[in-house]
Amino acid sequence: xxxxxxxxxxxxxxxxxxxxTDKTQPSVWWECVRGACEDAGLSxxxxxxxxxxxxxGVGLRDMMPAPGLxxxxxxxxxxxxxxxVGAASSAAGVNLAAYxxxxxxxxxxxxxxxxxxxxxxxxxxxxxxxVATMAKLSGPYxxxxxxxxxxxxxxxxxxxxxEYGTTAEQLAEIAVAQRHGxxxxxxxxxxxxxDITVEDVVTSRMIADPLHLLDCCAINQGGGAYIVTSADHAxxxxxxxxxxxxGYGEGHNHxxxxxxxxxxxxxGAKVSADTAFGMAGVSRDDINVAGISDxxxxxxxxxxxxxxxxxxxxxxxxxDKGGTSLTGRLPTNTSGGFLSFSHAGMCxxxxxxxxxxxxxxxxxxxxxxxxxxxxxxxxxxxxxxxxAAILGRV
Amino acid sequence: MTTTTTEYNKFxxxxxxxxxxxxxxxxKAKAVKVQRCDNCGAYLYIPKDICNKCYSTELxxxxxxxxxxxYTYTVxxxxxxxxxxxxxPYVLAxxxxxxxxxxxxxxxxxxxxxxxxxxxxxxxxEDVTPEWTLFDFEPAPAATG
Numbered sequence: 001x002x003x004x005x006x007x008x009x010x011x012x013x014x015x016x017x018x019x020x021t022d023k024t025q026p027s028v029w030w031e032c033v034r035g036a037c038e039d040a041g042l043s044x045x046x047x048x049x050x051x052x053x054x055x056x057g058v059g060l061r062d063m064m065p066a067p068g069l070x071x072x073x074x075x076x077x078x079x080x081x082x083x084x085v086g087a088a089s090s091a092a093g094v095n096l097a098a099y100x101x102x103x104x105x106x107x108x109x110x111x112x113x114x115x116x117x118x119x120x121x122x123x124x125x126x127x128x129x130x131v132a133t134m135a136k137l138s139g140p141y142x143x144x145x146x147x148x149x150x151x152x153x154x155x156x157x158x159x160x161x162x163e164y165g166t167t168a169e170q171l172a173e174i175a176v177a178q179r180h181g182x183x184x185x186x187x188x189x190x191x192x193x194x195d196i197t198v199e200d201v202v203t204s205r206m207i208a209d210p211l212h213l214l215d216c217c218a219i220n221q222g223g224g225a226y227i228v229t230s231a232d233h234a235x236x237x238x239x240x241x242x243x244x245x246x247g248y249g250e251g252h253n254h255x256x257x258x259x260x261x262x263x264x265x266x267x268g269a270k271v272s273a274d275t276a277f278g279m280a281g282v283s284r285d286d287i288n289v290a291g292i293s294d295x296x297x298x299x300x301x302x303x304x305x306x307x308x309x310x311x312x313x314x315x316x317x318x319x320d321k322g323g324t325s326l327t328g329r330l331p332t333n334t335s336g337g338f339l340s341f342s343h344a345g346m347c348x349x350x351x352x353x354x355x356x357x358x359x360x361x362x363x364x365x366x367x368x369x370x371x372x373x374x375x376x377x378x379x380x381x382x383x384x385x386x387x388a389a390i391l392g393r394v
Numbered sequence: 395m396t397t398t399t400t401e402y403n404k405f406x407x408x409x410x411x412x413x414x415x416x417x418x419x420x421x422k423a424k425a426v427k428v429q430r431c432d433n434c435g436a437y438l439y440i441p442k443d444i445c446n447k448c449y450s451t452e453l454x455x456x457x458x459x460x461x462x463x464x465y466t467y468t469v470x471x472x473x474x475x476x477x478x479x480x481x482x483p484y485v486l487a488x489x490x491x492x493x494x495x496x497x498x499x500x501x502x503x504x505x506x507x508x509x510x511x512x513x514x515x516x517x518x519x520e521d522v523t524p525e526w527t528l529f530d531f532e533p534a535p536a537a538t539g
Contacts, residue, residue: 135474140407141440144528145500146470146478153484154468162511209469224477256440257488258496261467380517 004279005394008242009103009226010093010234011040012353017189017222017342019125020116029055029114032225037168040227041237042108049079049106051093053348080108085250085387086291086380090224091348092167092387095248097228098147112225115345123221123345130219130224149295150216150258152382154208157298160264161210165311168210170320171297172201175214175339177325178294182336184365189220190340215297222344224353231394244357246282247390249275254384269306272388273377284308288371289358290330293379294337303377304332306389331368332357347349348378353389402523403477404467407497414441416455421527428495430456460493460517461534469506485509487531503532
């Protein structure tokens with residue numbers, strides 16, 4: 001029977017993250033895809049599968065990106081699908097890409113996310129416009145009150161602090177650890193700002209209590225792409241250790257935060273992790289490095305708990321004293337995450353690509369020693385949709 | 395009924411299906427009603443097409459007490475638009491109603507630093523335009539027991 005691990009991530013690429021208003025979105029998409037192909041030792045002409053968005057998108061081009069890509073490449077695209085896990089969609093698309101390759105539906109599948117140019121709405125380089133657009137995502141029963149994506153997560157953090165005594169300083173540890181990783185990654189959006197301290201985080205401006213400015217992700221543009229092919233093909237290309245999806249799971253949880261019992265414990269996250277660990281046949285203790293959706297620091301803490309790396313309520317002590325730092329008990333979001341590497345578009349792709357770099361041993365000064373198994377968590381919305389993957393060399 | 399004299403420039407509800415209008419009409423009448431499942435008695439908020447406890451589609455708009463206590467909250471200091479920013483800092487609260495379900499709204503009439511999880515609150519109404527009334531929360535005397 002075909003397995004996801006019959007396929008492998010063979011090429012990755014990321015642009016410099018920041019403000020890319022001087023470039024067009026399609027040009028950045030192509031830069032990423034060409035770069036990922038070159039990293040793999042492939043040509044863009046080898047692509048015969050696509051997940052999610054193609055290079056451009058208005059009208060039919062948006063609704064049907066694969067025909068548009070086929071036309072440009074001069075041959076049919078044999079597989080296209082969309083994965084909908086919010087900001088994690090492009091990373092979670094690794095499941096569909098691996099499925100397509102493992103089943104012979106395509107040989108070389110590309111997944112890319114690009115945000116650049118004079119993008120409007122979410123992709124805007126204008127912070128006010130991006131914040132206002134995202135505010136309305138929650139629907140009329142919430143947005144009439146002036147909710148924001150920060151306020152969504154702030155209410156989760158406030159309740160977590162109440163139930164478990166989690167402190168602002170513990171949340172800050174996550175931001176501090178990730179900023180250090182970003183200073184060691186030349187493409188990160190915030191690395192140039194340098195290291196920060198717990199004191200810096202808890203004294204930064206309050207955005208929505210208890211989340212401070214430095215508990216929040218960046219708003220920026222940028223792109224990334226990865227290529228999935230068969231593990232055999234990847235080995236024959238010989239450029240890098242092939243990185244496979246050993247296990248994968250999703251857990252779509254809720255859309256209305258009023259409609260679920262708890263705002264500190266998310267069954268969808270647990271189900272996604274249990275499914276992924278079950279498929280991979282490995283345990284939490286086997287994981288050397290993690291990437292966990294971090295729109296806000298509290299997201300990492302909730303993600304660690306719900307994925308079973310510690311008991312519910314013990315996330316605060318888990319992350320304390322650099323628990324997620326490069327030398328901590330579980331190095332997490334080692335390139336900086338959404339907080340300090342990039343929060344552009346379907347930004348889960350950057351989480352995934354960093355895990356590939358770690359497993360290849362290509363993470364330079366960020367390298368986690370002997371990283372052989374990685375855990376990926378992608379979140380859509382405010383803990384509303386979850387994807388989990390176990391990655392490893394094959 | 396109070397109406398605004400200057401143009402209301404915050405977000406108004408958009409795209410509300412007809413099936414959910416009884417909720418908004420109940421706010422306008424200042425007597426909030428929420429769907430209740432005829433089969434299992436669960437209250438459903440925000441409005442839904444099917445009970446998320448027993449999957450029944452037999453739902454009836456039912457008056458509620460309007461009382462509850464804060465389950466969690468935040469103080470918004472960076473608002474989504476300039477119109478909301480004028481009111482900042484403001485408190486958004488998820489409230490567990492006496493009937494056992496949660497609602498989210500703005501919590502008025504209390505300094506942000508005095509808000510606590512568990513605070514007893516009650517619903518109040520705000521006519522924001524001639525067409526639309528919103529509900530908010532305000533502190534309420536603790537229920538006597």
